[in-house]
Amino acid sequence: MCTICGCESAQTHAPHVHDHPHGEGDHVHARVLQLEQDILAGNQHMADHVRAHLASQHTLALNLVSSPGSGKTTLLVETVTRLKAQQRPIAVIEGDQQTSFDAERIRATGVQAVQINTGKGCHLDARMVHDALHDLPALPHGVLMIENVGNLVCPAGFDLGEHAKVLVFSVTEGEDKPLKYPDMFQAAGLILLHKCDLLPHVRFDVDRALAFVRQVNPDAPVIQLSSITGEGFEGWMHWIDTQCAAA
Ligand SMILES: Nc1nc2c(ncn2[C@@H]2O[C@H](COP(=O)(O)OP(=O)(O)OP(=O)(O)O)[C@@H](O)[C@H]2O)c(=O)[nH]1
Numbered sequence: 001m002c003t004i005c006g007c008e009s010a011q012t013h014a015p016h017v018h019d020h021p022h023g024e025g026d027h028v029h030a031r032v033l034q035l036e037q038d039i040l041a042g043n044q045h046m047a048d049h050v051r052a053h054l055a056s057q058h059t060l061a062l063n064l065v066s067s068p069g070s071g072k073t074t075l076l077v078e079t080v081t082r083l084k085a086q087q088r089p090i091a092v093i094e095g096d097q098q099t100s101f102d103a104e105r106i107r108a109t110g111v112q113a114v115q116i117n118t119g120k121g122c123h124l125d126a127r128m129v130h131d132a133l134h135d136l137p138a139l140p141h142g143v144l145m146i147e148n149v150g151n152l153v154c155p156a157g158f159d160l161g162e163h164a165k166v167l168v169f170s171v172t173e174g175e176d177k178p179l180k181y182p183d184m185f186q187a188a189g190l191i192l193l194h195k196c197d198l199l200p201h202v203r204f205d206v207d208r209a210l211a212f213v214r215q216v217n218p219d220a221p222v223i224q225l226s227s228i229t230g231e232g233f234e235g236w237m238h239w240i241d242t243q244c245a246a247a
């Protein structure tokens with residue numbers, strides 16, 4: 001169950017509580033709150049375990065989050081191809097509600113990928129990442145890329161044991177997304193302004209978008225890039241290098 005949007009569990013939705021006799025609503029609320037706290041505590045425990053395991057191997061884990069179709073898989077295909085050429089150990093965990101399309105796109109580059117299908121679920125959780133790691137080789141001094149389910153809300157609240165959330169924000173989404181979905185933008189350690197090759201063709205004011213980003217997250221670096229032209233990849237690969245050195 002998602003503790004943020006309540007998908008897969010209608011019991012978390014407040015309107016049901018109004019059907020109960022006086023006093024019982026409070027009791028239901030308390031139980032729901034307790035359940036949410038237990039789920040998040042369980043996830044945090046598992047995320048800490050994943051993080052410790054990855055740290056023992058000096059493996060950098062990045063959690064790519066975004067709205068659907070912002071270009072995460074295209075970006076990953078380009079990124080893992082470059083990391084592979086540097087002889088860096090690398091693997092990918094792909095999260096989608098359905099299909100193995102994205103894992104197949106990664107495997108076509110010769111890089112190992114595990115596909116997780118969340119069904120009705122709207123995000124990956126740490127248990128899913130933990131279990132997927134059993135199907136991947138160890139990546140000493142390497143990089144584990146995790147592509148989360150396309151969703152700008154719930155993945156913000158779930159630690160997967162990653163070193164950083166990387167938010168892919170494409171110029172086709174409109175400048176206002178940082179203010180509409182502040183939790184996700186606040187949670188990001190890096191923001192990639194993606195599909196910049198489209199800037200001459202779409203109505204998107206980069207300065208306005210960056211000002212909105214700064215309102216909710218003054219610290220995260222922002223890199224403008226395109227997976228089609230390769231613009232900005234130098235900065236992105238350099239950022240990964242510095243994170244690897246820290247890991
Ligand atoms: N112009 C342009 N198009 C891009 C770029 N990156 C990806 N696309 C296109 O954007 C669309 C979605 O790309 P995906 O990589 O599947 O996006 P995604 O975020 O992985 O999508 P989901 O996994 O479904 O959330 C495809 O048509 C890509 O060709 C880019 O840098 N520039």
Ligand SMILES: [Mg+2]
Nearest residue numbers: 072073102147
């Ligand atoms: Mg994808």
